[in-house]
Amino acid sequence: MRTRRAFLAGAALAASLAPLRLARAAEPMTVLTGFGLLPNFIEIMNTYSGGYFAKEGLDAKVLGANGTAREMQQMIAGQAEFGRVAALDQMNAIAKQKVPFVSIATICQGSTFHLVSLKEKPVRTAEELRGKTVGVVSVGGSTEMLLDLMLKKVGVAKDDVKRESVGDNPGAVEFISRGRIDCFLTSLNSVIAIQRSGTAIEYWSTDRYAPMPGQVYITTAEVIEKKPALVGHFLRALKASVEELLSQPVGPIFARAAKDFDIPGLANLDAVVAVQKATAEQLWLADGRNNLLRNEPERWQAGVETLRAAGMAELGDPSALYTNTFIDAALKG
Numbered sequence: 423m424r425t426r427r428a429f430l431a432g433a434a435l436a437a438s439l440a441p442l443r444l445a446r447a448a449e450p451m452t453v454l455t456g457f458g459l460l461p462n463f464i465e466i467m468n469t470y471s472g473g474y475f476a477k478e479g480l481d482a483k484v485l486g487a488n489g490t491a492r493e494m495q496q497m498i499a500g501q502a503e504f505g506r507v508a509a510l511d512q513m514n515a516i517a518k519q520k521v522p523f524v525s526i527a528t529i530c531q532g533s534t535f536h537l538v539s540l541k542e543k544p545v546r547t548a549e550e551l552r553g554k555t556v557g558v559v560s561v562g563g564s565t566e567m568l569l570d571l572m573l574k575k576v577g578v579a580k581d582d583v584k585r586e587s588v589g590d591n592p593g594a595v596e597f598i599s600r601g602r603i604d605c606f607l608t609s610l611n612s613v614i615a616i617q618r619s620g621t622a623i624e625y626w627s628t629d630r631y632a633p634m635p636g637q638v639y640i641t642t643a644e645v646i647e648k649k650p651a652l653v654g655h656f657l658r659a660l661k662a663s664v665e666e667l668l669s670q671p672v673g674p675i676f677a678r679a680a681k682d683f684d685i686p687g688l689a690n691l692d693a694v695v696a697v698q699k700a701t702a703e704q705l706w707l708a709d710g711r712n713n714l715l716r717n718e719p720e721r722w723q724a725g726v727e728t729l730r731a732a733g734m735a736e737l738g739d740p741s742a743l744y745t746n747t748f749i750d751a752a753l754k755g
Contacts, residue, residue, distance in 0.1 A: 448481035451652060452502040453639075456493045456511075458486035459683045461694045462611055462701060464676060465529060466506065469663040471679040477662070478655040484683070490564075494521065503645050504656055508534070508564045509635035513725060513743065517735035522643035525744035527657055527715045529664070530636030530701070532708035533629045535565055536613050539605035540598050541622035548572040548631050552579075557588035557597060557606025565590075565607040567734070571632040574732040592616045595623070610704060614697045634725025635718065636705055638744075646745070657752040661715060664706070668714075672698050715753065717744035 455463045466484055469475055475482035485502070487493035490511045496502050498521055506529065515521045537556075539545040545554065551573065558565040566585060573580055586603050588594040592615040597603045613625050639660070646653060667675060672695045680688055687694055709718055722740040729735040737743065 448476075448479055449652060449655070450481045450483075451504070451656065452483045452485060453504040453506075453656070454485050454487045454493045454496060454502045455506050456487055456490035456508075458488075459484070459685055460486075460611075461676070461685055461687055461697065462609070463506065464672075464679060464685075464698060465660065465664050465667055467679040467683050467685070468667060468675055469659050471682045472663055472666060472675070474659040474662040478659045480652075480655055480659065482659075494523070497523075497640075497642060503649070503652065504639055504641050506637060506639050509638045509722075509725060510564050510567055512638060512640055513634075513729060513735060513737055514567065516743065517729070517737055523640045524643055524646060525635070525638040525640050525717050526646075526653060527639045527660065527749045528635050528637070528717050528721075528744075529639060529715065530705035530708075531713065531718060531721065532636050532705045533568075533627050533632075533634070534609050534636050534705060535568055535607050535628045536610060536625045537605055537607055537628065538595065538613060538616065538623050538625045540595070541624055543598070543604070544624040545605040546624060546626070548576045549578065551605075552582045554604040555584040555586055555602070557586050557594050557603040557608075559588070559590040559607065559609075561585065561587050568628045568632050569607060571728055571732050571734065572628060574734075575631045575728070592619065595621055610701055611697045614700050615693060618693060618696065632728050633721065634728060635721045636708075638717070650748075653748045654751060657715075657748050661749075661752045664715060667698070668702055668706070715749050717746050717749070 453466060459467060470482055470484050487496060490507050493505050493507065494515055497505050512523050512525060516523060545551065556569055558569060570580055573583060588597055588606050590609050590612060592612045594606045594608060595616055616623055641653060673691055676688060676691065676694060679685060706714065722743055726737045726740040729737065
């Protein structure tokens with residue numbers, strides 16, 4: 423009987439040996455995002471609009487699901503081969519539902535989420551959250567799980583902190599001014615937007631207390647076993663898109679993608695470009711250019727240990743959650 427690790431290794435070897443540029447009929451595939459087609463998913467939209475999927479012989483669809491849970495359900499049902507999710511969501515799904523998801527690339531090495539407070543009333547540490555009301559993107563979602571992990575790390579009881587759902591948008595800062603919350607967890611996108619508005623804020627990454635990979639591209643063990651060459655094609659296309667975004671002006675890339683996708687927020691293109699540049703510098707390249715798109719073993723180890731220490735999940739060997747063979751082959755060209 424082949425073990426999961428054995429067939430992953432065998433499939434990865436097959437993918438690394440498979441010729442990626444043979445003339446062939448375009449192969450259909452679907453990739454999902456968890457929350458529509460927001461500007462921060464530009465790397466996957468550009469993979470389509472920039473022609474990189476087509477160059478790899480892929481007849482690709484890029485679709486936005488209505489939430490990560492729905493995204494994962496569609497993947498399990500075989501309605502999509504690839505998806506972009508928070509690594510925390512992947513680990514949580516594997517631990518609780520035993521779903522066979524494998525990370526094949528990490529797009530955001532660092533955490534996309536930060537705790538934001540006003541400069542005039544700062545919350546500088548997780549210990550200071552005791553007795554506070556904290557805004558989360560959604561009840562039961564990734565930000566609330568990260569909040570629980572941070573509280574556990576510093577010994578603050580879960581019930582000592584109130585939670586309020588405020589969404590993921592810069593407008594949440596108004597809830598602090600009105601006294602509804604003391605601080606909130608939000609994505610880097612919102613942090614940059616708030617800074618550009620001139621509001622003085624304090625912010626810090628959840629990586630300080632709950633280190634783990636940020637956003638990853640996942641597939642199922644079944645796709646790896648049965649379609650290893652497809653994984654190789656997908657990652658070669660993604661890598662080419664990411665490299666264009668790192669080396670070329672971003673504004674025209676958004677304009678090109680907007681011809682194929684309904685991307686919200688492009689009326690303020692300067693702000694969108696600023697967010698993308700910050701995302702690339704602070705998250706994509708958090709572990710250096712040499713580790714672009716790679717799954718960093720140290721981050722996965724830290725994530726598994728953080729969940730285990732908090733009593734939230736037992737995941738066993740962290741290396742079973744990801745594979746670098748496909749992305750390493752793609753990065754070599």
